[in-house]
Amino acid sequence: MAEKRSEVTSIRPSASRASSSDDALMGLTVLSRSTPRQDWSVLEGSAPVLSERKCRKVASRIFDNRGAWASKASGGDMFTLGRATYLEGKGDSRRTSRDNAWLIEHFGDVLTSTRAWLASVMECKVDFLADAPLPGFHIFGSGSIFSPVSGLDGHFDLQFLHRDLGNELDGLLSITVPLQMPSAGASIEVWPVDYAAFTRLRGAGLVRNASELADMYPPRRFSYRLGYGFLQCGLPFHRIGPSTRVAKGEFRVTMQAHGVKSRGTWLLYW
Ligand SMILES: O=C(O)CCC(=O)C(=O)O
Numbered sequence: 001m002a003e004k005r006s007e008v009t010s011i012r013p014s015a016s017r018a019s020s021s022d023d024a025l026m027g028l029t030v031l032s033r034s035t036p037r038q039d040w041s042v043l044e045g046s047a048p049v050l051s052e053r054k055c056r057k058v059a060s061r062i063f064d065n066r067g068a069w070a071s072k073a074s075g076g077d078m079f080t081l082g083r084a085t086y087l088e089g090k091g092d093s094r095r096t097s098r099d100n101a102w103l104i105e106h107f108g109d110v111l112t113s114t115r116a117w118l119a120s121v122m123e124c125k126v127d128f129l130a131d132a133p134l135p136g137f138h139i140f141g142s143g144s145i146f147s148p149v150s151g152l153d154g155h156f157d158l159q160f161l162h163r164d165l166g167n168e169l170d171g172l173l174s175i176t177v178p179l180q181m182p183s184a185g186a187s188i189e190v191w192p193v194d195y196a197a198f199t200r201l202r203g204a205g206l207v208r209n210a211s212e213l214a215d216m217y218p219p220r221r222f223s224y225r226l227g228y229g230f231l232q233c234g235l236p237f238h239r240i241g242p243s244t245r246v247a248k249g250e251f252r253v254t255m256q257a258h259g260v261k262s263r264g265t266w267l268l269y270w
């Protein structure tokens with residue numbers, strides 16, 4: 001069962017971490033945040049990135065472009081539209097610019113809305129990271145959606161390590177915008193521990209790997225809302241969550257973006 005949002009406080013984050021002193025109503029809702037010695041939070045926008053109607057339109061455009069999907073699970077029905085750094089590594093510049101031109105032509109409106117939404121909730125300049133793949137889409141068919149529990153390992157969004165950021169890194173975030181979900185919904189699960197804490201625990205010999213880390217704490221499950229941006233600031237340990245039920249033919253389609261903050265601007269990529 002999905003976690004209730006009862007203990008939520010509404011605040012507006014100023015940088016990679018939310019600060020509780022700011023405006024309560026606009027911007028973002030903190031769903032969970034770190035304890036001292038960690039620096040992460042998970043948040044949801046109080047306004048959607050895309051309306052439900054727009055989600056339906058974008059999802060149908062994604063399905064119209066099935067020919068451009070790349071299959072990601074051998075024999076399964078998980079696909080990407082766009083190129084993800086976590087799957088493809090740094091990638092080739094010419095290929096990246098060709099794929100980005102295609103994404104702008106077909107989904108430029110989604111990219112523009114995502115950028116505007118983030119700029120508004122973070123009160124910060126937002127742009128796209130140069131020479132990196134633009135935010136793209138995960139498409140999971142019913143055969144690849146976990147239900148009723150997830151069998152996935154947790155992970156940290158460490159793909160920024162593949163990008164050339166010099167010394168300018170001043171914050172990290174990830175955004176997921178659900179565009180189509182099974183009728184029973186979709187979720188994400190987040191453990192109350194981030195990459196820095198994992199590194200400390202590993203250094204102290206208390207855990208050896210991510211799978212042992214996952215056993216140390218119970219994850220919290222957050223239900224997604226169609227069109228609403230779910231934001232991870234910092235590097236919380238997380239995994240794609242299950243749907244309580246999945247019927248054959250249902251899909252879980254999300255827009256996925258990652259951000260690095262450099263010289264006061266959030267730069268988005270996938
Ligand atoms: O689809 C989701 O719920 C999250 C995906 C994710 O964690 C990722 O792409 O890094």
Ligand SMILES: [Fe+2]
Binds near residue numbers: 174238
């Ligand atoms: Fe992730």
